[in-house]
Structure formats: C-alpha cells, structure tokens
Amino acid sequence: MKNILILGGDGFCGWPTALHFSNLGHNVSIIDNLSRRKIDVELGVESLTPISSIETRLETWERISGKQIPFYYLDLSIEYDRLLTIIKKNKFDVIIHFAEQRAAPYSMKNSHSKRYTVSNNINATHNILCAIVESGLDIHLIHLGSMGVYGYGTANMEIPEGYLDVCFGEASSTVTKEILYPPSPGSIYHMTKTQDAQMFAYYSQNDNLRITDLHQGIVWGTITAETKLHENLINRFDYDGDYGTVLNRFLMQSAIGHPLTVHGTGLQTRAFIHITDTLKCFEIAINNPPRKGDKVKIFNQMTETFRVRDLANIISEQTESEVLYMPNPRKEDSENDLYVSNKCFLDLGLNPTLISTEVFPEITEIASKYSSRCNKKYILAKSYWSDIERQNANNETY
Numbered sequence: 001m002k003n004i005l006i007l008g009g010d011g012f013c014g015w016p017t018a019l020h021f022s023n024l025g026h027n028v029s030i031i032d033n034l035s036r037r038k039i040d041v042e043l044g045v046e047s048l049t050p051i052s053s054i055e056t057r058l059e060t061w062e063r064i065s066g067k068q069i070p071f072y073y074l075d076l077s078i079e080y081d082r083l084l085t086i087i088k089k090n091k092f093d094v095i096i097h098f099a100e101q102r103a104a105p106y107s108m109k110n111s112h113s114k115r116y117t118v119s120n121n122i123n124a125t126h127n128i129l130c131a132i133v134e135s136g137l138d139i140h141l142i143h144l145g146s147m148g149v150y151g152y153g154t155a156n157m158e159i160p161e162g163y164l165d166v167c168f169g170e171a172s173s174t175v176t177k178e179i180l181y182p183p184s185p186g187s188i189y190h191m192t193k194t195q196d197a198q199m200f201a202y203y204s205q206n207d208n209l210r211i212t213d214l215h216q217g218i219v220w221g222t223i224t225a226e227t228k229l230h231e232n233l234i235n236r237f238d239y240d241g242d243y244g245t246v247l248n249r250f251l252m253q254s255a256i257g258h259p260l261t262v263h264g265t266g267l268q269t270r271a272f273i274h275i276t277d278t279l280k281c282f283e284i285a286i287n288n289p290p291r292k293g294d295k296v297k298i299f300n301q302m303t304e305t306f307r308v309r310d311l312a313n314i315i316s317e318q319t320e321s322e323v324l325y326m327p328n329p330r331k332e333d334s335e336n337d338l339y340v341s342n343k344c345f346l347d348l349g350l351n352p353t354l355i356s357t358e359v360f361p362e363i364t365e366i367a368s369k370y371s372s373r374c375n376k377k378y379i380l381a382k383s384y385w386s387d388i389e390r391q392n393a394n395n396e397t398y
C-alpha cells in the first residue's frame with residue numbers, strides 16, 4: 001500500500017481519484033486551495049451537480065468507508081515552506097498533480113485570467129519539483145498534462161507518446177536524436193502545460209526525479225464507483241462555456257432541450273477518455289514508475305478520437321436535439337485529423353470504455369436530475385482567443 005498525495009484533490013479528476021485510491025486501501029492525503037470553487041463564484045456559475053463542501057465530502061467518506069483522508073488547504077503556487085513540511089512529514093511515495101487552472105477558454109478570457117493561469121500553473125509545478133528535491137525523498141511524481149501540448153493541427157503522422165526521433169544533417173553525416181515532440185500550444189493554458197514538460201525534463205535529468213507525465217484527452221462522464229455511494233460524494237459537472245467540456249456539454253444540452261452548440265465547422269478532431277478509465281490509467285502509472293535516472297515517462301492518456309460534428313450528430317440522432325453551428329471563439333484550424341498512439345496504456349492492460357450510446361444514459365440521467373440548477377445564460381462560450389473571433393461572434397445573432 002502506498003502513501004499518496006493528491007494535489008488538486010477537490011477537483012473534477014482529483015476527487016474521484018482520491019476516493020478510488022483510498023478505497024483500494026492506500027493512505028491518501030489531499031492538498032487543494034479550493035480555487036476552482038472560487039472561480040465558480042467569480043464567473044457566477046456552479047457545477048450542475050450540487051457538490052458538497054470538502055469537509056462534508058471527507059466526513060461522509062470516513063463514515064461510509066472508515067477511511068480518513070487528511071486535507072490541507074494550501075496554495076501550491078505560493079506556500080512553498082508549508083508544502084515542503086507536509087511532504088517531509090508524511091514521506092509520500094507518490095504525488096499526483098492535478099492542481100492547475102485547467103480551462104483553455106478561462107485562460108484566454110482577459111489579461112487577469114492569462115496572468116493568473118501562468119503564475120498559478122507554472123509556480124505550482126515548479127514548487128512541487130523543488131520541494132521533492134529538497135525533501136530528499138524518492139517520490140514518484142505523476143502529472144496531468146494535456147493532449148493539447150501537441151497542438152490541434154494535422155500532424156500527418158501518428159502522434160507518438162511524448163518523444164520523436166529526428167534525423168538531421170547531410171546525407172553522409174546524419175545525426176539522429178530523440179527530442180520532446182515539438183509543442184504547439186493553442187491557448188495560454190496549453191502553453192503552461194508545455195512549460196511543465198520542460199521543467200519535468202530538466203528535473204528528471206538534473207536531479208534524477210522519477211516523473212510520469214500523462215498527456216490526457218478530454219475527460220467525459222462524471223460518475224465513478226465511489227462517487228455514487230452517497231449524494232455528498234457527487235463529482236462536479238461543469239457545463240458552462242469556460243469549464244464545460246464538449247461531450248459532457250452536448251449530453252447536458254440534450255437533457256435540458258438546448259441545441260447542441262458546435263463551434264466552427266465541427267470538423268475539429270479531439271481525443272477523449274472516460275473518467276473511469278482515467279482512474280485505471282493512474283493505477284497503471286503508479287505500478288509502472290520510471291526508474292531513477294530514466295527520462296520522463298510520457299503516456300498519451302486517451303482512448304479514442306472523434307470529430308466534434310460527429311459527436312453532436314450521434315447525440316442528436318438519439319435525442320432529436322437540434323445542432324447549432326456557431327462562430328468558433330478559438331483561433332484554430334477549421335479542420336484537423338488526429339492520430340494518436342496510446343500503445344503504452346493498452347500494452348499495460350487498459351481496456352477502454354468507448355464512446356457509445358450505451359454509456360450516455362448515465363450522464364444524461366445526472367444532467368436531467370439536476371437540470372433545474374442549470375443557468376442557461378452561461379451555456380454559450382464567451383471567451384474569445386482574439387478580437388477577430390469576438391468580432392465574428394458579434395456579427396452573428398442567435
């Protein structure tokens with residue numbers, strides 16, 4: 001059994017992960033500064049599901065499972081000394097790092113949200129790396145990166161798991177080198193993820209830290225075996241234009257009779273993974289750490305790709321929802337192909353839950369149950385990548 005620290009353990013991925021590993025018998029602790037809940041207040045929105053306070057969540061879990069999860073209210077981007085003390089005292093084996101501002105649209109909203117995203121994400125990641133080194137402990141750090149670090153253009157090749165062999169020079173004297181796949185961030189948020197990757201490469205090389213970086217696709221679904229044990233354990237469900245992700249948004253929109261909102265042509269291809277598969281991936285990552293001195297282990301944590309338009313059509317056919325094409329608030333290719341290798345997780349035993357109409361009812365049921373909590377005013381995306389996209393949107397009426 002391992003001693004596991006979950007950074008960002010109150011969030012959409014972190015909370016089910018904390019419960020899952022606690023249920024498996026590991027000693028789990030959480031650090032979170034509840035900034036995600038504060039951003040809800042700032043934006044005037046709430047999770048579609050009525051999430052309990054972190055205190056109620058943890059008390060309920062202890063009552064149901066008999067297991068305690070210590071919680072530290074701490075801002076990782078500024079409270080370095082407290083972080084170091086907690087790490088030294090608890091001698092963690094594994095730290096899973098979810099604690100970043102994770103919405104691309106929010107990161108593009110205005111100068112405040114851009115600057116906040118950069119200082120929060122980069123300082124948090126660097127403080128964690130620095131604290132692991134200073135603690136002198138042999139901790140395996142697992143970070144949640146994003147598929148978006150590869151960019152959303154067409155690569156004309158299968159995107160490998162983090163590294164690329166490149167060959168350069170004259171025909172007579174070519175040099176082959178393995179490099180990090182060239183980053184191509186499409187937002188300030190994704191830019192912070194590409195910076196994270198550089199910091200991981202540095203600390204793994206300079207300090208022999210054992211690091212796994214999971215380049216995760218868009219997570220869909222919301223319920224896990226543990227979160228459904230009690231209403232107080234319910235996971236968050238973001239539906240608003242900044243934090244809601246595409247498939248969950250479509251399912252919520254169909255449940256409340258709102259048109260399915262597709263940005264641009266809908267020919268953009270994205271990578272997806274179901275929330276229960278993310279938990280399996282973390283288990284696999286924990287059980288297969290890099291050795292000391294190894295380069296950063298990078299896995300593509302996704303199970304399939306879909307064009308946005310095709311997803312909307314699948315749901316529309318099933319529910320007779322209207323599909324509404326809207327100007328794209330993002331600056332991105334109007335169309336792209338995406339072929340991604342996910343061999344590492346498949347070889348290590350991941351058996352994917354694929355997107356199919358059979359698994360939609362569970363999500364639609366949740367969305368219908370709490371539909372009265374939906375504020376329709378917040379459904380449409382209103383964060384624009386630049387004035388051009390803002391102008392395009394203003395020229396259209398709905």
Ligand SMILES: NC(=O)c1ccc[n+]([C@@H]2O[C@H](COP(=O)([O-])OP(=O)(O)OC[C@H]3O[C@@H](n4cnc5c(N)ncnc54)[C@H](O)[C@@H]3O)[C@@H](O)[C@H]2O)c1
Binds near residue numbers: 013033035077245
């Ligand atoms: N949700 C997805 O579809 C998805 C897809 C790809 C990658 N990811 C990555 O997975 C991670 C978790 O995503 P999520 O959807 O759970 O996000 P989330 O916003 O729901 O959770 C992040 C948690 O971290 C906390 N946090 C943020 N900054 C902090 C700080 N400085 N100190 C302490 N706590 C802090 C927040 O309060 C929140 O509870 C993120 O890094 C994200 O980039 C998520």
